Amino acid sequence: MATVKKFEDLLTMVGDRGKWQYRTFLILWIEGIIIGFHHLSSVFLGYTPNYTCKQDYTFPENWTDEQIKNYTVLEKRGKFDECYVYDTSKASIYPDFTRSMAERASEPVPCTEFEFSTDMGWTIVSEWNLVCDRLALLSTVQGSYMGGVFVGCIFWGWASDKFGRRPSILIACGIQIVSCIAAAFSVNYIMFLLLRFFVAFSVSGVFECGFVLVTEIVSPQLRTPFGIMTQFPFGIGASLLPLVAYFIKDWTSLQLAISIPSLALISYYWFIPESPRWLVSENRHAEAIAILKDAAKINGNTLPSDGELMDMLTKMETSAEVARDIQEKTTKEKVLDVFKEMIALVKTPEMRKRTLNIFFSWMVVAMVYYGLSFNTKNIGGDIYVSNFISGFAEVVACVVIIPALAKFGRMKCYSGTFLIGGLSCIAVAVVLWSTEEGSLVWLIITLAMTGKFLVAGTFALAYLYTAELFPTPVRNVAVGGASTFARIGSMSAPYIVDILGKYSAGVPSLIFGVSATLAGLFSLALPETLNRKLPETVADVEEYGRRKKMKPERGDTELAE
Numbered sequence: 188m189a190t191v192k193k194f195e196d197l198l199t200m201v202g203d204r205g206k207w208q209y210r211t212f213l214i215l216w217i218e219g220i221i222i223g224f225h226h227l228s229s230v231f232l233g234y235t236p237n238y239t240c241k242q243d244y245t246f247p248e249n250w251t252d253e254q255i256k257n258y259t260v261l262e263k264r265g266k267f268d269e270c271y272v273y274d275t276s277k278a279s280i281y282p283d284f285t286r287s288m289a290e291r292a293s294e295p296v297p298c299t300e301f302e303f304s305t306d307m308g309w310t311i312v313s314e315w316n317l318v319c320d321r322l323a324l325l326s327t328v329q330g331s332y333m334g335g336v337f338v339g340c341i342f343w344g345w346a347s348d349k350f351g352r353r354p355s356i357l358i359a360c361g362i363q364i365v366s367c368i369a370a371a372f373s374v375n376y377i378m379f380l381l382l383r384f385f386v387a388f389s390v391s392g393v394f395e396c397g398f399v400l401v402t403e404i405v406s407p408q409l410r411t412p413f414g415i416m417t418q419f420p421f422g423i424g425a426s427l428l429p430l431v432a433y434f435i436k437d438w439t440s441l442q443l444a445i446s447i448p449s450l451a452l453i454s455y456y457w458f459i460p461e462s463p464r465w466l467v468s469e470n471r472h473a474e475a476i477a478i479l480k481d482a483a484k485i486n487g488n489t490l491p492s493d494g495e496l497m498d499m500l501t502k503m504e505t506s507a508e509v510a511r512d513i514q515e516k517t518t519k520e521k522v523l524d525v526f527k528e529m530i531a532l533v534k535t536p537e538m539r540k541r542t543l544n545i546f547f548s549w550m551v552v553a554m555v556y557y558g559l560s561f562n563t564k565n566i567g568g569d570i571y572v573s574n575f576i577s578g579f580a581e582v583v584a585c586v587v588i589i590p591a592l593a594k595f596g597r598m599k600c601y602s603g604t605f606l607i608g609g610l611s612c613i614a615v616a617v618v619l620w621s622t623e624e625g626s627l628v629w630l631i632i633t634l635a636m637t638g639k640f641l642v643a644g645t646f647a648l649a650y651l652y653t654a655e656l657f658p659t660p661v662r663n664v665a666v667g668g669a670s671t672f673a674r675i676g677s678m679s680a681p682y683i684v685d686i687l688g689k690y691s692a693g694v695p696s697l698i699f700g701v702s703a704t705l706a707g708l709f710s711l712a713l714p715e716t717l718n719r720k721l722p723e724t725v726a727d728v729e730e731y732g733r734r735k736k737m738k739p740e741r742g743d744t745e746l747a748e
Contacts, residue, residue: 551706
């Protein structure tokens with residue numbers, strides 16, 4: 188009987204890079220494509236069409252449309268502001284336009300009812316008047332969605348550890364199917380907001396639990412490419428979304444169209460297994476053996492008898508119980524340990540530098556990533572073409588980043604994509620401010636999509652690089668903390684685009700560009716992790732920092748020695 192000391196040994200016998208692993212990974216792409224739909228759907232669902240303040244007053248027949256607008260609508264900086272109009276209810280309007288203007292009310296009043304153009308369909312903006320003083324409500328649609336992602340990451344992380352990967356995935360699928368379809372039939376803004384929150388809450392559950400499941404059943408050599416390629420189906424979904432939105436413009440029909448594919452998630456009941464690694468950790472050996480034997484059969488391998496497998500797992504369990512008995516702690520002690528881990532992230536100089544650097548960069552990469560997608564409506568050009576290119580750029584980035592990491596290393600790719608992407612965004616702002624509106628659109632789109640391509644590569648790398656930078660005892664809390672800051676960044680993006688973009692399309696691009704450039708510059712202070720020994724303790728990290736200060740000429744030879 189083969190010697191099996193840990194689960195990886197058993198997984199090698201099953202086959203840790205066979206058809207079973209690839210099948211599970213590719214089936215999870217269904218959810219990845221659907222996430223691409225929902226994460227960016229507000230670009231089209233919440234598109235702001237041209238609008239005018241609704242006027243019930245009848246004007247003289249000899250007045251032109253331009254004269255009517257000059258009489259009724261407030262003019263700011265050479266442009267008409269449809270949010271404010273002059274009160275005509277008590278005004279005396281004469282056929283003579285000049286006389287009427289002289290007697291017009293001097294103070295404008297907020298417009299309360301609008302007429303919207305329907306050339307881009309009937310959007311949620313048209314449905315619930317999400318313009319002017321209600322503009323923040325439009326940003327809140329996407330902001331609350333990202334809030335749902337944040338809450339979902341916390342809840343489903345706990346649920347999958349407590350109840351298993353498969354039950355968590357299936358329940359999240361059920362919530363997603365119901366909430367995304369129901370959102371298409373929302374009768375008011377609050378109902379739509381809540382249902383979108385639950386869509387985000389559930390998609391994060393399917394994705395996060397699926398990601399954990401895949402990492403637990405594949406070889407260490409496949410974890411890096413699989414981890415990065417999880418972004419690939421998202422790019423496919425983001426590319427398909429504008430194609431769907433081009434033919435289906437009304438928000439109710441579009442929401443339903445991107446929700447129906449969620450029914451394919453029902454197939455997960457038959458194709459998504461429980462993690463045998465989790466089952467072993469829960470002492471559910473019989474279930475683990477059944478899954479492992481099925482996996483081995485699909486991979487074309489043969490396992491020992493059930494009795495031999497049970498003996499192997501029992502020995503592994505005995506070793507785990509010994510370790511567990513030594514480390515058994517009360518709930519209070521576990522809570523204190525979490526706080527100690529959080530304090531450890533910032534207690535010592537080198538750890539503090541890495542933590543603050545990574546947390547800032549995660550917040551920036553999420554803000555810029557989603558902000559560039561949402562800002563396509565402000566920078567000009569065809570919104571459908573721009574978003575298709577944006578999604579396709581992400582697909583390409585996922586493919587390119589893997590060989591780039593092997594050639595240039597983590598740090599150069601991480602900081603380089605930030606720096607060049609940030610400069611591209613700054614260039615967008617410069618072109619927007621230095622040219623006439625509507626000119627050089629091709630250059631603006633090219634620069635913006637270059638930034639999106641590079642930042643998509645940064646996002647794909649972020650999880651891997653962060654995990655390699657921090658020592659084992661605080662690795663999970665470091666990645667979790669960084670993810671929290673990413674949610675803050677993603678929640679801020681729609682407010683930057685909608686509220687600040689209203690005044691100038693270049694303002695969001697400048698904010699994104701400066702932030703990304705700063706993150707890239709700060710990232711230059713991080714160490715290279717490619718082919719380096721990873722730090723096991725905080726002391727290893729501090730030792731690296733000490734040696735780097737004492738011997739700068741030595742260079743980065745190792746992360747920990």
